[in-house]
Every structure is written in C-alpha cells, then in structure tokens.
Amino acid sequence: MTTNFKQPRLRSPKYLRSLRELPCLVCGLTPGGVAHHLLRAEDRGVGLKTSDKYAVPLCNDCHTQLHMTGDERRYFDTRGVDAYVWVQQNWRKFHGDD
Numbered sequence: 001m002t003t004n005f006k007q008p009r010l011r012s013p014k015y016l017r018s019l020r021e022l023p024c025l026v027c028g029l030t031p032g033g034v035a036h037h038l039l040r041a042e043d044r045g046v047g048l049k050t051s052d053k054y055a056v057p058l059c060n061d062c063h064t065q066l067h068m069t070g071d072e073r074r075y076f077d078t079r080g081v082d083a084y085v086w087v088q089q090n091w092r093k094f095h096g097d098d
C-alpha cells in the first residue's frame, strides 16, 4: 500500500480570506477585497491551475479590468507586476513552508 500524496487542487479558505485583506496587487487599494485565481499558472507545469495557492489579491476595478483584458499575463506584465512570483512568495509566507 502506498499513500497517494497527489493533491490536484489545493483548497485553503483561510488563505483566501487573508488574501482579501491584502492591498490590491495592481493599484494598492487596501483591502483589495477580491481573490483572483491565476489562470496561467499551469504554464509553469505545476498542474495546479485552480489551486488556492495561485490566487492574488485585487480590488474590484482591477479585477474587472483583468477579466475584460482577457490576457492575464499581459495584464500583469504591462503593470509591472509579477503575479506568478508573488503567489509563490506569499503562499510560503502564509504557510511557513511549501
């Protein structure tokens, strides 16, 4: 018997709640109030595209704009925000370790 360590989806309601208290990643409004799940995280080969680990704090306006833009990576790039690095760092900060 082997234990299955695979967790295709990481769920952490507590983490999401803490995210909504953080400033918006794009404009700095505090609290942002919205947790947006990065859609392109899977590009990095992690296969956790809907995991709560890949959620970032945004405000309502920025979140709406992001979804209107349709291209998530370009949206963050043009604003000088590396959301994909940010999620890794913040997740580690919150949970102590990965």
Ligand SMILES: [Zn+2]
Binding pocket: 024, 025, 026, 027, 028, 029, 058, 059, 060, 061, 062, 063
């Ligand atoms: Zn904002």
Ligand SMILES: [Zn+2]
Binding pocket: 035, 036, 037, 063, 067
């Ligand atoms: Zn969203």
